[in-house]
Amino acid sequence: MAVNRAEQRAATRRALLAEGRRRFAADGYHQVVLAEVAQAVGVTKGAAYHHFDSKAGLFRAVVAQVQQDLGDRVAAAAERHDDLWEQLGAGCRAFLAAGTDPAVRQILLVDAPTVLGWDEWRTLDEESSARHLAEALAALVAAGVIAEQPVEPLARLLSGAMNEAALWIARGGDRQDAERALDRLLAGLRIPA
């Protein structure tokens, strides 16, 4: 048990974040009652407001954490390959796989845009997974594998496509089919050798 005050504070904060993440993922933002999150952790609403300035504030912190995890997973999958094109494919497949995680699905893909507003959500997205995608595409353009073109709109298109595909898979769509369709889309971008 932490006797020290800083440790205690950090522990409470971590516990609230973890419990919030569980509940936001399982029940969706609106179904979650802040007081219940606090109670489950053994504190009261007051503690939650001491650490986060609102329910949305807790959610925001959870979103950042989940985004971070997702970005790490995608980056790790990509880095297992040397070839740039393979990296893109591996990253995309990792993203689709992550879509089966309820935390990613409900928190990032369903609730975050409405709760935080699309602008703020996009900013967070930009800092993690979306950035990896844009960088990968830029590298492929530089390497002459895909045609010279503005990278940002293409990255948004692909990002949106994968978000939707992840939700589709989670709802029962066949992942193989989704991966194959995505592969075909990506393959169409390659400059014919």
Add this chain to the structure above:
Amino acid sequence: MAVNRAEQRAATRRALLAEGRRRFAADGYHQVVLAEVAQAVGVTKGAAYHHFDSKAGLFRAVVAQVQQDLGDRVAAAAERHDDLWEQLGAGCRAFLAAGTDPAVRQILLVDAPTVLGWDEWRTLDEESSARHLAEALAALVAAGVIAEQPVEPLARLLSGAMNEAALWIARGGDRQDAERALDRLLAGLRIPA
């Protein structure tokens, strides 16, 4: 002025729908107060609950209406062309153009999935714009313009891509760039002649 009861009922319902649509589009679902919607129309909350069983019920009706409008717009744009491939392109461009409409953006793309739940939203989407896309792709496959493949996952990918692109454009992204990127993606699907 309607003296007849059925007309009166219909008029109130229409007014609530119109005002709800305005406010949902302008402020987002959560910011909208049902009582204020009713008041703006000259009735009270009771009337709203008489016509729709909940706030979400009113929103659902608005969503259906906006979906319908959007589907019509896309279909109309497509039907101005005879060539199947041109139809697809025209429909997609019409969809991106529609993304500049705040009603489409906020109601359909941002709030609907969370408020109605992703499953119900997808069902509504399926009945309007998404169906057009799937049909167009199926026709192109049948005509041998794009490779034989499951149409549903491809339609979801493209649908997600365009949703995201519409939001990106609304946030200030260049529409020409988005259209060109989308064209390149679609072009990659064609079987090389």
Add this chain to the structure above:
DNA sequence: CATTTCGCATACCTTGGGTATGCGAACCAT
């Protein structure tokens, strides 16, 4: 040991979605 800090609890306020019930005008019977 006196004092301050601060992490959190307690008590309270307010907003807003939802419900139960009542009224009055349009509708329908004879």
Add this chain to the structure above:
DNA sequence: ATGGTTCGCATACCCAAGGTATGCGAAATG
């Protein structure tokens, strides 16, 4: 036309839940 019925909507109320103001007690400080 007139009494009873329907029904569109108003009024009054309930309560869950987010947010706030304040107090307490234990750790930190010196």
